[in-house]
Every structure is written in structure tokens, then in C-alpha cells.
Amino acid sequence: MSTLLRDTQAKLIATLMKNPRLFDFDAIDTKVLTEPFDEMYKVLKMSYEKYRFVDVELLDEIGDGVDGMLVEDLLLKELDTSVSAFRHLAAFIVDEWKKREILRYVDYLKWGKMDVVEFMAAMRTINDTQTPDVQRLTPTKIDAFLKKADTSIKFEDFKKLNKCKINQHDFVVLAGGTGQGKTALAINLAMDLMKNYPVLYINIELSEDTVIKRMMASYTDTTMDDIDNRFTMPQYKWDQMRRIMPFVSEHEMYLVTGSQTIESIRALVSHMKQDKHFIVVVDHIGRISTNKERYQAMTEISIAIRNLALDYNCTVLGLCQLNREFRNVEMPSNNLLRDSGEIEQSARKVMFIWQKSKGDNLGLYMWFTKNDSAMTGQIRIKYDREKQKIEEIDDAELRTS
Secondary structure: OOHHHHHHHHHHHHHHHHOHHHHHHOOOOHHHOOOOHHHHHHHHHHHHHHHOOOOHHHHHHHOOOHHHHHHHHHHOOOOOOOHHHHHHHHHHHHHHHHHHHHHHHHHHHHOOOOOHHHHHHHHHHHHHOOOOOOOOOOHHHHHHHHHOOOOEOOOOOOHHHHHHOOEOOOEEEEEOOOOOOHHHHHHHHHHHHOOOOOEEEEEOOOOHHHHHHHHHHHHHOOOHHHHHOHHHOOHHHHHHHOOHHHHHHHOOEEEEEOOOEHHHHHHHHHOOOOOOOEEEEEEOHHHOEOOOOHHHHHHHHHHHHHHHHHHOOEEEEEEEOEOHHHHHOOOOOHHHEOOHHHHHHHOOEEEEEEEOOOOOHHHEEEEEEEEOOOOOEEEEEEEEOOOOEEEEOOOOOOEEO
16 A cells, blocks of 8 residues: 555544544445555444544544554644545545556456456446535525426327426336236337437347337337238338338437346446437346346346436336236236335336226226326326337326326
């Protein structure tokens, strides 16, 4: 460890002891600190959280060597204990930790202890480790908020959905039972949203050809059978199918199929241009690969997807299966989500595709059971399975509950 790094860590500990209220602004992970400063930090923070002050006598327990003496010496001197000075110290310590970690993983890659995918995941984890970023709330910030344009997601065809106020950076769960039309609805929503936003559509269940066929059927008003038999169809139907080409040329749709981990999904999202808000569709989150036990896995995946929406300039629509109980109930509820606990907590909105009576396409609804920015309610829709087309019913008003 360099003398500069040691002195900086000692100064950070002394600063916290002089102004323990800095713990209220702190987001430092102790992994970035070296011994014994990591233990010093833990003891001081535990003391502050319990008693709202720290005792300098704690140094007797956490540092009686050269490093402890260094902290004691600094306590006798004048220190800048402002938030900005604290952040400057923390930033240097985090940067030094990043350098050490990068060199360590480069060696692992060089000597075959990890593969390229694992190396890139480690680099993303390192890059995501940040220093505290606390900014005071000021009248200027409030004024900027008041002047900010509406940031809710805009639909062109699904106009009643606009009343449900899906906001930028939301994580929205779209839930439904097997065969009820989750993927069809997701595709219809994605095709509508790409008129205003780039869309990254990640399908972990279907082949690329199947997804493209469903998109073509939905957009061009062509049946799935006609697309399958396209080489024997008349010219006018070919012309009808080809209407999708200028649409996809003028708008941005990025289609990814195949198995995914949460790390690979994060990599895909990070490679999207961040200068314009974009939509991410994950079909579906239960298919994301993991080596964890299922409930723990879904907990971590749900939190990670929510973090994607917060960390990047995107809104995430994640498809979710239902448990078997859905066949025995009349109305949707969040406890029907498969492995529902953390999914429900992480999502800002939960929307079901729900059929009130079997075989009745006019009894089909987009049904919100959770909405943090507007009322919950139902939007009646119709579903043409042959053309994979889902539309709002014009004479059906949004029912609130």
C-alpha cells in the first residue's frame, strides 16, 4: 500500500470521527478500504448508528499500531470535515481500489482462472462502485423540476394506457398465465412504443424467426398462416407483409434472442445509446439463467432489473408467469405472480393480461393491480390470435379500482 493511500484512509477515518454526521451521507463500501481502516470504519459506523455519536476511545479497540497513531495525530489537527472534502477523499480511495481490482482480474484472465465473460462481468461490477454523491435540495432544483416536461411514457395506439402514467425509469411487470397472450401484448406494446423510443426486445424463450413472424403479423394485419405460406400467396399479400419494412427502417428495434443471465442483460442495456430514453422488454424474467435457488434467484433478478431502470436511461417491461392458482380465481392479484415477493416489491407497476371468462376475447383486460403514480384499473382489449393483434376497445373506458 502506498503512503498516500494510507494517509488518505487515515484522514477519512479522522474526518468521520470529527464529523460523524457524514455517515448520514455515506455510501462507501468497506471493500474499498484496506486493513485496518475497514475495521475502523465498521466500528465507528456501528457506534454512530446505535448512539448517534462516536467515541474517540474506540481507537483503542480498532487501531493501536502505526495506522491508529496516524489517525490520532490527525485528530489533533484542523481538518476540512465538509461533505465535499469527504467525497474527495472517498473518490481517491475508490479509484485506488478499482486499480487494484482491475490488475487482479487481468492476472486471473491471463492465467486462465476466469473466462472473458466472467472478466467483463467483474469489470462492470468494479465500474458500478461509486463514491457518495449527495447534493443539497435547493430552490433551483425545485424550480427545475417544476419546469421539466412530462416524463411519462407516450403510447400512440394504446391511448388509454397513457392515463395509467407509466413513467420513465419505471420497472413494469406484465403478468399472465400460459397462453393468455403475454408475449403478444408485449410485442404489440413494443411496436407501438418504437414510434417514439428505441426498443431493446430481449426474448429468452422463442426463436428470432418466431418473434419476427409475430411482429409482422401484428403490424401488417396478416395471419400467421399466411406468413407461413408466403411463397404461395398472391402478390397483394406480399405487398401487405412488406409494409413493415419502411417502419422498421425509420424506427429503432433491437431484437435479441437466446439464453441470458442478468449480467448479460445488463451488458446489452449498457451498450444502448444513453442520450435518448429507450424501452427494454424482457420476455420473460423467469427464464433468466442463474445458479441460485429459485426464490433467492428471483429476488436478486428482480432487484437487478429495477436497478437497470434506475442506472440507465430506460424503462423496463418484464414479463412474468403466474402460479397455478390463477386458474381458480376470478380477479388478478399480485400474489398470483410466480415467486411473487420481491417481484411485486421491485416493480413500480404490475399489469396483468386477464380473461374474465374462458373463450371470450371481449372479456380480456389489461388490468393494473399496482400503480405507484396513478389509479389501478382495467382497460378492455380484444385479441386476434391469428394476427397476433391486440387493441383497446374504442367504447371501453378505463375502469378504476
